[in-house]
Amino acid sequence: MQRFSFIHVLAWATACFLILPILVVIPISVTPERYLSLPTNSMSFGHYANLVGDARWSKSILDSLIVASGATVLSTALGTAFAVGAWRLGVPLARRLRLLMLAPIIVPPIVHAIAFYRAWAVVGLLDSYLGLVLIHAMKGLPFVVLTVAASLANLDHRLEQAARSLGATPGQAMRWVVLPQVATGVVSGAAFAFITSWDETIVALFVTSRRVVTLPRRIWEGLADNIDPAIAALGTLMVLITVAAVVINTLRTQRRTA
Numbered sequence: 001m002q003r004f005s006f007i008h009v010l011a012w013a014t015a016c017f018l019i020l021p022i023l024v025v026i027p028i029s030v031t032p033e034r035y036l037s038l039p040t041n042s043m044s045f046g047h048y049a050n051l052v053g054d055a056r057w058s059k060s061i062l063d064s065l066i067v068a069s070g071a072t073v074l075s076t077a078l079g080t081a082f083a084v085g086a087w088r089l090g091v092p093l094a095r096r097l098r099l100l101m102l103a104p105i106i107v108p109p110i111v112h113a114i115a116f117y118r119a120w121a122v123v124g125l126l127d128s129y130l131g132l133v134l135i136h137a138m139k140g141l142p143f144v145v146l147t148v149a150a151s152l153a154n155l156d157h158r159l160e161q162a163a164r165s166l167g168a169t170p171g172q173a174m175r176w177v178v179l180p181q182v183a184t185g186v187v188s189g190a191a192f193a194f195i196t197s198w199d200e201t202i203v204a205l206f207v208t209s210r211r212v213v214t215l216p217r218r219i220w221e222g223l224a225d226n227i228d229p230a231i232a233a234l235g236t237l238m239v240l241i242t243v244a245a246v247v248i249n250t251l252r253t254q255r256r257t258a
Helices: 002-023 025-029 046-053 055-089 092-100 109-123 129-152 157-165 170-181 183-199 202-207 215-225 230-257
Strands: none
Touching: 002 025, 002 230, 025 230, 046 055, 046 230, 055 092, 055 129, 055 170, 055 183, 055 215, 109 129, 109 202, 129 170, 129 183, 129 202, 157 170, 170 183, 183 215, 202 215, 215 230
């Protein structure tokens, strides 16, 4: 019993050690000062208003949403198609190609940045939404392939064959039999792809300039030039959104298992 209690205390201590530094941004976000500091005599929510009222922050949020949404759609479609194709083939070549798809998360981001900067300068995609969407889609593709492949590992090939034998076309068998079975993997991969795009900084610093300024790039510039407390306000909102998503997902899971 003592050992069980010690493990729980150690687990909570570890969780607090990891979470408490993140929670520091919450009081900083309500400081009335124009620099990062803890509030003393008063609090202000003006930095939250700046996220909407300041054109620089609002444009960066919109740019990140546009790029992340486009990259998520593209990487989810391509990653799901590749994973299903490799699952249907089931040959050693397909497994080798699946390993090759992991290259974007193995190669250091600075290598991607330099390579794409040179390539996009030639084809004219520097500082463009399309150029950044393509790069972020490439970086999110491995996560979609991994999650969908994991879902397909438990799917029996004979289910699709049975649908085809009953008159279903390949497209109908895909929509009615395969995709419903791997929907969880597709959604999980899409979530990972969106987060990867939303959080990407290094490549954006190389291939974007004035026209496209994503949120991580804006934060980077804010930390380099003038430490704006709006960064803490943005961090607080992202923490709250993450906690809300986790709570909603937990409640939905409990309702399904109840």
